[in-house]
Amino acid sequence: RVLILDFGSQVTQLIARRVREAGVYCEIHPFSMSEERIRDYAPKAIILSGSPASVTEENGPRAPEVVFTLGVPVLGICYGQQTMCHQLGGTVSGSDHREFGRAFIEVKQTCALFDGLWAVGSREQVWMSHGDRVTALPDGFQAVAVSDGAPFAAIADDARQFYGVQFHPEVVHTPHGAQLLSNFVHRVAGLKGDWTMAAFKQQAIEKIRAQVGTGKVICGLSGGVDSSVAAVLIHEAIGDQLTCIFVDTGLMRAGEAEEVVTLFRDHYNIPLVHRNASELFLGKLAGVTDPEQKRKIIGGLFIEVFDEESAKVGGAQFLAQGTLYPDVIESVSFTGGPSVTIKSHHNVGGLPERMKLKLVEPLRELFKDEVRALGRELGLPAAFIGRHPFPGPGLAIRVPGEITPEKLDILRKADTVYLEEIRNAGLYDAIWQAFAVLLPVRTVGVMGDGRTYDHVLALRAVTSTDGMTADWYPFPHDFLARVSNRIVNEVRGVNRVVYDITSKPPGTIEWE
Ligand code: XMP
Numbered sequence: 002r003v004l005i006l007d008f009g010s011q012v013t014q015l016i017a018r019r020v021r022e023a024g025v026y027c028e029i030h031p032f033s034m035s036e037e038r039i040r041d042y043a044p045k046a047i048i049l050s051g052s053p054a055s056v057t058e059e060n061g062p063r064a065p066e067v068v069f070t071l072g073v074p075v076l077g078i079c080y081g082q083q084t085m086c087h088q089l090g091g092t093v094s095g096s097d098h099r100e101f102g103r104a105f106i107e108v109k110q111t112c113a114l115f116d117g118l119w120a121v122g123s124r125e126q127v128w129m130s131h132g133d134r135v136t137a138l139p140d141g142f143q144a145v146a147v148s149d150g151a152p153f154a155a156i157a158d159d160a161r162q163f164y165g166v167q168f169h170p171e172v173v174h175t176p177h178g179a180q181l182l183s184n185f186v187h188r189v190a191g192l193k194g195d196w197t198m199a200a201f202k203q204q205a206i207e208k209i210r211a212q213v214g215t216g217k218v219i220c221g222l223s224g225g226v227d228s229s230v231a232a233v234l235i236h237e238a239i240g241d242q243l244t245c246i247f248v249d250t251g252l253m254r255a256g257e258a259e260e261v262v263t264l265f266r267d268h269y270n271i272p273l274v275h276r277n278a279s280e281l282f283l284g285k286l287a288g289v290t291d292p293e294q295k296r297k298i299i300g301g302l303f304i305e306v307f308d309e310e311s312a313k314v315g316g317a318q319f320l321a322q323g324t325l326y327p328d329v330i331e332s333v334s335f336t337g338g339p340s341v342t343i344k345s346h347h348n349v350g351g352l353p354e355r356m357k358l359k360l361v362e363p364l365r366e367l368f369k370d371e372v373r374a375l376g377r378e379l380g381l382p383a384a385f386i387g388r389h390p391f392p393g394p395g396l397a398i399r400v401p402g403e404i405t406p407e408k409l410d411i412l413r414k415a416d417t418v419y420l421e422e423i424r425n426a427g428l429y430d431a432i433w434q435a436f437a438v439l440l441p442v443r444t445v446g447v448m449g450d451g452r453t454y455d456h457v458l459a460l461r462a463v464t465s466t467d468g469m470t471a472d473w474y475p476f477p478h479d480f481l482a483r484v485s486n487r488i489v490n491e492v493r494g495v496n497r498v499v500y501d502i503t504s505k506p507p508g509t510i511e512w513e
Pocket of ligand 1: 468469
């Protein structure tokens with residue numbers, strides 16, 4: 002396995018994804034990982050990430066010395082290259098010539114890293130983002146590629162198997178970057194690409210059995226991909242020692258609650274408690290208009306109801322959660338200070354302490370796309386696995402202002418038409434998330450000979466890779482015209498449709 006030491010780059014996670022796509026297991030740890038833990042981890046290769054910090058600062062972050070004495074291949078990326086050079090006796094200086102964005106390198110010499118990929122003399126597009134640069138190499142290194150702004154755009158010490166690149170091979174803007182990383186783990190480090198989902202599934206099943214023994218596990222199902230994959234995996238491991246609890250908040254989309262129940266109870270035969278708590282949720286939300294207040298009420302009620310239902314199930318020692326790897330990685334931040342809360346996300350945080358349960362988190366090591374691959378491996382329907390994300394507080398945060406059953410009903414109908422058209426146009430998979438928002442604004446319209454005074458409906462569709470940033474989706478005009486026409490004609494209560502053209506930032510994906 003490979004160890005990635007994180008110096009705080011925005012794109013460190015992408016390094017891990019590329020390595021795993023090459024079929025090699027890897028983990029990200031902070032650069033401050035102790036020597037002892039690094040030795041225990043026994044990496045077969047180490048990658049040093051980029052960083053917003055500068056090597057020229059006296060107190061800049063450094064790689065633990067053991068990285069260079071373990072005798073395993075090391076690849077430094079951007080800051081990783083610079084700190085490697087600095088620590089091994091080279092020099093790094095600030096430079097007036099910043100390189101940011103697309104750049105070209107010229108390959109000057111062969112090295113194991115370029116084996117079968119880049120030949121001497123070839124010109125390659127890469128993505129750069131640096132001010133500092135290496136100006137003198139440590140003993141044993143050679144410059145194997147140059148760019149305008151970096152005389153040492155790629156460096157190699159084939160004898161010690163130390164490599165450095167000033168550019169970022171992990172981003173898609175370096176077209177052969179993924180192959181370069183795959184070269185590093187396969188050809189340089191000699192690792193086999195045998196980390197597959199089938200293998201992961203088997204290991205995960207063994208691990209769950211070992212952890213749980215004959216104990217009872219409960220799992221909250223939300224209808225989303227993560228909790229569903231976790232539940233099916235755990236059921237495959239321990240069968241009916243697992244009970245799923247599905248709290249129906251009354252804030253799901255049309256037909257969704259029935260779908261969850263059918264899939265899990267009828268198709269998978271997983272013991273499932275379906276608690277219809279919509280009256281409770283809608284009752285407590287009545288008259289509430291503040292977005293944070295809504296989220297707090299829903300989060301609190303969810304825990305209460307879940308707790309109640311699991312007490313009825315009785316005897317559980319474990320709580321299963323679909324926690325993913327990005328939630329687990331300890332992030333390295335150089336900006337200091339706590340980050341502000343933009344929205345308090347609703348999850349089951351606080352449940353395990355309150356219920357004194359041990360956690361079973363079989364997806365802790367996986368990225369979202371890997372969870373989907375595992376879902377396919379477990380035979381979950383493709384349409385289910387490919388679903389857009391849906392927030393825990395559900396439609397409550399898509400009805401700005403007061404939530405009423407009538408408004409939810411209008412929203413469900415409009416949302417169904419919108420998504421149906423997106424599917425018909427073959428656009429569903431090109432979009433990260435698409436949904437309608439029912440605005441607390443009425444406008445005047447005319448239908449037939451009559452005046453209408455009805456709600457405005459906003460449509461939202463964004464592309465994104467992780468939900469952290471997003472762009473609005475550029476629908477063709479005739480598509481928007483068709484959707485608007487259908488909604489105004491088919492959904493009573495809406496007489497005007499608008500399309501949200503705000504990216505994130507500065508907007509967020511949801512409206513509340
Ligand atoms: P925002 O609106 O913050 O959303 O740009 C980013 C992503 O997170 C989803 N989201 C939530 N998911 N509980 C969730 O489980 C929440 O409270 C919540 N709020 C937003 C949102 O749908 C998008 O995918």
